Amino acid sequence: MGDRSEWRDTSSGSPRTTDSEFSQKQKTFRAYMDHSMQCPDCDYGNRRCDVAQGIWEAWRALPR
Numbered sequence: 001m002g003d004r005s006e007w008r009d010t011s012s013g014s015p016r017t018t019d020s021e022f023s024q025k026q027k028t029f030r031a032y033m034d035h036s037m038q039c040p041d042c043d044y045g046n047r048r049c050d051v052a053q054g055i056w057e058a059w060r061a062l063p064r
């Protein structure tokens with residue numbers, strides 16, 4: 001699994017971004033983005049592996 005801490009700024013001085021501030025849909029999209037950028041089987045925006053496809057379908061199924 002990749003390091004997911006990069007977008008979770010825990011340093012002081014900037015507003016904390018907590019999970020609760022993101023909707024499930026936003027979090028799912030982030031997961032998709034994270035996966036696409038790290039997965040050798042995904043060509044970002046052009047090709048999706050089965051995992052990415054699953055996340056994508058889950059994202060599309062979620063309400064706003």
Ligand SMILES: [Zn+2]
Pocket residue numbers: 035036039040041042048049050051052
């Ligand atoms: Zn993938």
